[in-house]
Amino acid sequence: xxxxxxxxxxxxxxxxxxxxxxxxxxxxxxxxxxxxxxxxxxxxxxxxxxxxxxxxxxxxxxxxxxxxxxxxxxxxxxxxxxxxxxxxxxxxxxxxxxxxxxxxxxxxxxxxxxxxxxxxxxxxxxxxxxxxxxxxxxxxxxxxxxxxxxxxxxxxxxxxxxxxxxxxxxxxxxxxxxxxxxxxxxxxxxxxxxxxxxxxxxxxxxxxxxxxxxxxxxxxxxxxxxxxxxxxxxxxxxxxxxxxxxxxxxxxxxxxxxxxxxxxxxxxxxxxxxxxxxxxxxxxxxxxxxxxxxxxxxxxxxxxxxxxxxxxxxxxxxxxxxxxxxxxxxx
Amino acid sequence: xxxxxxxxxxxxxxxxxxxxxxxxxxxxxxxxxxxxxxxxxxxxxxxxxxxxxxxxxxxxxxxxxxxxxxxxxxxxxxxxxxxxxxxxxxxxxxxxxxxxxxxxxxxxxxxxxxxxxxxxxxxxxxxxxxxxxxxxxxxxxxxxxxxxxxxxxxxxxxxxxxxxxxxxxxxxxxxxxxxxxxxxxxxxxxxxxxxxxxxxxxxxxxxxxxxxxxxxxxxxxxxxxxxxxxxxxxxxxxxxxxxxxxxxxxxxxxxxxxxxxxxxxxxxxxxxxxxxxxxxxxxxxxxxxxxxxxxxxxxxxxxxxxxxxxxxxxxxxxxxxxxxxxxxxxxxxxxxxxxx
Amino acid sequence: xxxxxxxxxxxxxxxxxxxxxxxxxxxxxxxxxxxxxxxxxxxxxxxxxxxxxxxxxxxxxxxxxxxxxxxxxxxxxxxxxxxxxxxxxxxxxxxxxxxxxxxxxxxxxxxxxxxxxxxxxxxxxxxxxxxxxxxxxxxxxxxxxxxxxxxxxxxxxxxxxxxxxxxxxxxxxxxxxxxxxxxxxxxxxxxxxxxxxxxxxxxxxxxxxxxxxxxxxxxxxxxxxxxxxxxxxxxxxxxxxxxxxxxxxxxxxxxxxxxxxxxxxxxxxxxxxxxxxxxxxxxxxxxxxxxxxxxxx
Numbered sequence: 001x002x003x004x005x006x007x008x009x010x011x012x013x014x015x016x017x018x019x020x021x022x023x024x025x026x027x028x029x030x031x032x033x034x035x036x037x038x039x040x041x042x043x044x045x046x047x048x049x050x051x052x053x054x055x056x057x058x059x060x061x062x063x064x065x066x067x068x069x070x071x072x073x074x075x076x077x078x079x080x081x082x083x084x085x086x087x088x089x090x091x092x093x094x095x096x097x098x099x100x101x102x103x104x105x106x107x108x109x110x111x112x113x114x115x116x117x118x119x120x121x122x123x124x125x126x127x128x129x130x131x132x133x134x135x136x137x138x139x140x141x142x143x144x145x146x147x148x149x150x151x152x153x154x155x156x157x158x159x160x161x162x163x164x165x166x167x168x169x170x171x172x173x174x175x176x177x178x179x180x181x182x183x184x185x186x187x188x189x190x191x192x193x194x195x196x197x198x199x200x201x202x203x204x205x206x207x208x209x210x211x212x213x214x215x216x217x218x219x220x221x222x223x224x225x226x227x228x229x230x231x232x233x234x235x236x237x238x239x240x241x242x243x244x245x246x247x248x249x250x251x252x253x254x255x256x257x258x259x260x261x262x263x264x265x266x267x268x269x270x271x272x273x274x275x276x277x278x279x280x281x282x283x284x285x286x287x288x289x290x291x292x293x294x295x296x297x298x299x300x301x302x303x304x305x306x307x308x309x310x311x312x313x314x315x316x317x318x319x320x321x322x323x324x325x326x327x328x329x330x331x
Numbered sequence: 332x333x334x335x336x337x338x339x340x341x342x343x344x345x346x347x348x349x350x351x352x353x354x355x356x357x358x359x360x361x362x363x364x365x366x367x368x369x370x371x372x373x374x375x376x377x378x379x380x381x382x383x384x385x386x387x388x389x390x391x392x393x394x395x396x397x398x399x400x401x402x403x404x405x406x407x408x409x410x411x412x413x414x415x416x417x418x419x420x421x422x423x424x425x426x427x428x429x430x431x432x433x434x435x436x437x438x439x440x441x442x443x444x445x446x447x448x449x450x451x452x453x454x455x456x457x458x459x460x461x462x463x464x465x466x467x468x469x470x471x472x473x474x475x476x477x478x479x480x481x482x483x484x485x486x487x488x489x490x491x492x493x494x495x496x497x498x499x500x501x502x503x504x505x506x507x508x509x510x511x512x513x514x515x516x517x518x519x520x521x522x523x524x525x526x527x528x529x530x531x532x533x534x535x536x537x538x539x540x541x542x543x544x545x546x547x548x549x550x551x552x553x554x555x556x557x558x559x560x561x562x563x564x565x566x567x568x569x570x571x572x573x574x575x576x577x578x579x580x581x582x583x584x585x586x587x588x589x590x591x592x593x594x595x596x597x598x599x600x601x602x603x604x605x606x607x608x609x610x611x612x613x614x615x616x617x618x619x620x621x622x623x624x625x626x627x628x629x630x631x632x633x634x635x636x637x638x639x640x641x642x643x644x645x646x647x648x649x650x651x652x653x654x655x656x657x658x659x660x661x662x663x664x665x666x667x668x669x670x671x
Numbered sequence: 672x673x674x675x676x677x678x679x680x681x682x683x684x685x686x687x688x689x690x691x692x693x694x695x696x697x698x699x700x701x702x703x704x705x706x707x708x709x710x711x712x713x714x715x716x717x718x719x720x721x722x723x724x725x726x727x728x729x730x731x732x733x734x735x736x737x738x739x740x741x742x743x744x745x746x747x748x749x750x751x752x753x754x755x756x757x758x759x760x761x762x763x764x765x766x767x768x769x770x771x772x773x774x775x776x777x778x779x780x781x782x783x784x785x786x787x788x789x790x791x792x793x794x795x796x797x798x799x800x801x802x803x804x805x806x807x808x809x810x811x812x813x814x815x816x817x818x819x820x821x822x823x824x825x826x827x828x829x830x831x832x833x834x835x836x837x838x839x840x841x842x843x844x845x846x847x848x849x850x851x852x853x854x855x856x857x858x859x860x861x862x863x864x865x866x867x868x869x870x871x872x873x874x875x876x877x878x879x880x881x882x883x884x885x886x887x888x889x890x891x892x893x894x895x896x897x898x899x900x901x902x903x904x905x906x907x908x909x910x911x912x913x914x915x916x917x918x919x920x921x922x923x924x925x926x927x928x929x930x931x932x933x934x935x936x937x938x939x940x941x942x943x944x945x946x947x948x949x950x951x952x953x954x955x956x957x958x959x960x961x962x963x964x965x966x967x968x
Contacts, residue, residue: 054570088572100563103582105589105660114577172571346808360824463699466956470949472900474907475923475941482934603813608904619815623908626819634823638816649811 003212004030004053004180007067011048011236013060020286022061023048023236027312027319030180030212035202037223037244038216039259040233043283046216049233050184054093055083089117092173094183098165102157108168109153112137115172136175144171145201163194170201174211181205182214187222199226220263224248232256235283235294242318252318252325254299255279293323301326332658339654346646354639355397361631401639410630419633420618420640425508426496427617428644431606433537438544443591446552450587453557461549469546473605477539477612484535494614496532501525536613540605544598551594556587592656596649603645686965690885693961700957706950714770717763725764725917729755734933752922752936753929762943764917770947772833773898780837781891784844789879791845792852793871803849810842814901822910829902829918832911836901840894847890848883855879885962892955896948903944919944 011023023045030036040046051057052068053075068075070086078086087093095101103111116133123129141149144167152160152168160168166186173181183202187195203226205211217223223230224244231241232255240253251257261277281298290296292307299306305323312321315328400406406416449461485493496510497503503525506513510529514522559565560583568578607619614620618637625633684692694700718725729751736743737750737758749758791802809817818835825831855861855878864878905911906920914921919940926936 056566056570084572084574086572087570093567093570095563095567097563101567103564103568103586105585106582110581114573114581115571342804345804346811349805349808357820357824362824466952467949470896470945470952472903472920472941472944472948474904474920475937475944478923478927478930478937478941482930482937486931597810600811600813604815604901604904607813607815608908611908622816622819623910626822626910629823631823634819638820641816642812645813646808646811 001032002029003032003071004028004214005067005069006053006065009049009052009063009065009068011045011052012062015287018287021236022286023052026233026236026238027241028231028238030214032212033206033210034229035206035213035215035227037227037230038214038233039218039220039223039230041218041283043235044233045236046233047184050093050182050216053182054087054091055080089176090178091180091182092176092178094169094173094181094186096185096188098162098169099157101169102165104157107154107156108160112141112153112168112172112175115175117176140171140175141168144174145197146171163190163197166190166198167201170198174205178211180212180214182216184216185218187217187219195222202226220259232259235289237294237321238319239295239322240320246318250327252320252327253322254301254326255295257326335654335657339650339657343647343650346650347643350639350642350646351398351401352394354635355394357635358631361635363631406636407632409625409633411625411628411633416633416636419621420637422505422508423616423618423621424640426510426615427606427610427619429509429511430533430536430540430610430615430617431602433533434540434544434606435602437537438541438548442545442548443552443588446549447556447587449549449553450556450560453560458553461553465546465549469543471543473539473543474608474612476542477535477609480535480539481612491531491535493535496529496616497525498528501528536609536615539609540602543605544602547598548591548595551591552587555590556583559583559587589656589660592652596652599649600645603641689965690958690961693965694957697957697960700953700961703950703953703957706946707954710766710770710947710950713763714767718767721757721760721763723757723760725756725761726915727756729757731755734929736933737935749939750933750935752926753933758935758939761917761922762939765919765922765940766943766947768829768912768916768918769899769903769944772829773895773902776833776837776898776902777840777891777894780840780894781844781887784841785848785887787841788845788848789852789875792849793856793875802845806842806845809838810846814839815904818905818910827910827913829912829916832902832905835905836898839901840898843894844890847886851883851886852879855882889955889959889962892951892958896951896955899944899948899951
């Protein structure tokens with residue numbers, strides 16, 4: 001069952017008198033119990049999607065979409081209070097830099113305790129409620145994998161290491177038992193061991209708690225092991241979207257192929273001093289978007305047709321947006 | 332925590348020591364005989380001064396006896412009045428303290444909440460009104476403001492008196508030096524009239540001093556609140572769906588007030604300067620007026636002792652504020668004066 | 672019709688240009704700048720334009736109100752004081768004295784403060800902490816007390832007042848530069864410069880100083896307003912400029928004796944001080960906001 005359905009989401013902002021589109025007809029769906037990866041270079045608008053879903057966009061942005069629904073409820077038309085209610089219970093967001101996302105002047109215990117939703121607390125008197133809150137927090141912190149709960153919980157954020165902070169943020173997100181967890185590049189800058197721990201945690205949560213995850217990242221190696229499906233974003237547009245296995249075996253869009261190839265593989269038959277595979281050029285700025293397909297100037301397979309914007313087509317739930325997709329006979 | 336307290340104790344003690352040394356050294360810098368500058372006259376018959384004035388002592392012994400005299404309450408005699416300085420100062424200090432305390436309290440009570448209001452409505456209309464009015468308010472020269480208030484309110488409209496602490500009709504016995512406390516504690520008749528009269532005398536001086544302090548606190552709080560609202564943790568708290576009131580009272584309040592405390596500490600010295608100027612204009616019988624009279628009359632012992640006392644009070648208050656802010660703020664970088 | 676230039680010009684202003692563009696967008700700041708420029712022009716050119724001298728006493732025109740009053744005359748546009756001296760001329764000279772003495776004081780305090788702050792920031796150890804401690808004591812003492820002490824030692828006069836205010840301003844600049852230099856020394860671009868072989872002086876002159884200039888300008892502007900307020904306060908209390916000099920604080924003090932019948936003698940000089948300080952504060956605040964925002968717009 002689809003829980004989050006985004007179709008043709010467009011985000012525009014006025015800059016120096018000109019309306020520029022930061023996100024152009026982005027489509028994304030998330031099913032129950034699914035881990036979807038959202039991949040793209042920096043500047044492609046991944047964080048904007050997260051903010052659009054959670055409603056944290058500043059009022060200058062103009063949001064239009066054919067569908068932006070959560071379990072059938074239209075998110076754009078809702079009042080702020082309803083949106084907040086959904087954000088509190090059903091959707092949880094984890095941000096990039098865990099230390100910055102925690103209040104530096106409050107102990108970790110206090111921050112955790114205030115995130116517990118009122119429905120889970122038992123007890124009439126406030127000491128009973130406090131004890132019940134504390135026990136819920138302890139349970140979740142253990143589940144998340146923090147060993148020394150007693151020691152960590154009484155410290156301040158700047159006194160614990162980054163991975164404990166990140167696990168703590170995950171615990172705070174989980175305490176309200178959400179249905180969807182949006183992780184905005186949570187493992188950025190982490191060393192491999194901690195990254196593996198966090199990713200293993202996500203997989204475990206997905207299996208045991210029916211938690212869907214939207215994992216936004218540009219670390220292909222990490223997510224290709226874990227994700228069920230993937231959406232590739234380039235410069236504000238979805239270029240390809242589909243099941244992970246299919247995309248890994250047969251990427252249809254040249255950009256996806258370039259992304260897959262650019263992940264360094266340390267295979268023994270790599271020739272010394274061979275060039276790393278990458279596309280030439282950089283992502284264009286929003287003020288100077290190329291007409292037609294946005295990958296046009298950089299694409300090695302570009303042809304005359306590519307000055308027109310390709311429409312979205314799909315083969316077996318594998319959508320792509322290209323005039324000359326790979327592995328497919330041209331239409 | 333104990334280490335912080337000990338460190339601040341040390342710091343305060345060192346600072347006080349340097350101030351006393353400065354005060355001692357001034358006796359040598361001021362024109363005239365140093366011994367006479369220290370004591371006020373050249374015949375005093377208390378033990379430390381006797382030792383001081385004997386010819387054999389060198390400068391270090393003189394300093395030691397000076398410290399002894401200070402601690403014993405023998406502060407010498409004023410050039411102008413010939414009376415012991417200790418009595419004079421102790422009579423006048425509470426008046427200055429009263430004025431300063433009331434002015435700071437009003438500035439804080441009005442400035443900080445309004446600063447919060449302005450910061451939460453950052454760059455909206457209400458914020459712009461506060462910003463422009465606070466900028467106008469703290470550009471006023473304090474002496475001109477006091478004169479304007481006297482002109483408009485005392486002379487033109489005749490609503491409030493323009494000098495002194497209390498009308499001469501009332502005779503309030505000295506209890507603590509704080510006039511409102513004294514009136515409430517004493518048992519003269521017409522207590523209510525005396526109280527009203529004292530309050531009327533208090534309004535204009537307090538207003539002049541708190542006007543500027545209020546503007547500074549408002550701006551500092553607003554800037555701090557605006558900075559806090561931009562941070563990632565407030566935004567993530569909002570995204571988590573925490574109710575606005577919780578976010579405000581538990582996170583914004585504490586994080587916004589913590590940087591304001593050092594600003595408050597620095598403002599104290601400006602406040603004391605302003606209080607001294609206002610005392611002269613309103614003939615408010617306090618230390619500031621007395622010191623300025625002393626400089627007109629070149630009353631060196633009075634200047635020295637008065638300066639020492641005011642500096643000591645300012646230093647103690649500022650150091651305690653810094654100590655408190657260090658203790659309650661978990662995020663302050665623990666560097667101070669002794670970082671290697 | 673076809674544009675030969677396929678790509679639009681991308682506007683990349685210099686930091687100075689970006690600051691000015693940001694500054695221009697706040698109309699209040701530009702207004703303040705205009706008023707400040709008027710004051711500076713008045714301070715430089717005013718004394719040359721006025722027909723009277725500030726100290727000549729016109730004994731047959733004592734205490735004339737300003738020209739818009741019934742008893743006023745156009746010969747003395749803003750009236751005269753109790754000794755018959757023309758108010759407008761005295762305001763011109765007074766602006767000159769107050770403004771220039773404040774600017775000079777702040778410059779000297781800035782130079783001293785920056786020098787000491789840089790030394791304290793770049794060196795580590797007992798020397799820096801001792802300097803810091805002494806200067807912090809200086810910063811805690813109220814300005815008026817410092818002025819009283821200096822007047823008691825050296826006597827009254829405008830130069831002594833400037834010395835006192837300068838002494839009170841130096842610790843502020845030392846703190847500022849020391850904190851800034853300390854923070855910058857830990858940054859990577861300094862490390863790069865030092866790895867390249869620069870010694871400390873070169874690091875300071877070519878790497879740290881350009882980044883510090885804007886901060887110093889903003890703080891210096893605000894310090895000028897504080898200096899104006901303090902110098903005129905000292906003049907008012909007769910501890911600074913003495914009665915012979917046309918200084919704005921002194922004028923207010925002199926006008927006190929005739930305040931019932933001639934209130935313009937205190938209103939006009941005070942208004943001048945107020946407007947000067949207000950314009951400097953507006954410009955300083957606008958600069959600070961412009962510097963803060965120029966990267967995000």
